Amino acid sequence: MSPARATAVEKEKSQPGSLVLLCLASWAIPGIGHIWLGRRAKGFIFLIALPLMFAIGLALQGRLFSFDSSDILTTLEAAAQLGIGLLYFLAGPFGFGKGDVRAVTYEYGISFLIVAGLLNVLIVIDAYDVALGRK
């Protein structure tokens, strides 16, 4: 571990508040947590790959689900898509994510959106582990 990274890890251990902030930032913008911790190459790859995957999902006419207490599957899909962070909230106002069930790629688009969100959750967990010095 490089001295700069060791310092960052020690700082995160001593400041639980900043650990929460790190996880929130990592969730909101994919890859930011890794960049924060000095793992810039990994962070920039996530920063490009996940929003691109999310955008492809929208371009494939995938639908962004909202939470619906009467339908557990829709709620689970919304929870998975929410994992992508701020993009989930930004796509709607710009007219994306309505989905077109008649489109051939509708189901593929939904899969891209769900998996992009779930991958970002994994990235947040990885950033948390790095901050605690487990990796």
Add this chain to the structure above:
Amino acid sequence: MHSHVVVMAIFAFFVSLVFSVLAKDTPREQARLGGLMFAGFMLAGLVVSWLMYPFPLR
């Protein structure tokens, strides 16, 4: 982008990329794991699609 194979390849590429970068630290290891994972996704997709081929659509 209506080709199922192309969409599957794009999906496999992104998932392999993120998993390999998460799991490994050196570019060489990442490229190896990512390549293996991508090939596995594509091969599994093609095998499953051929296994489903005899089944009727309706």
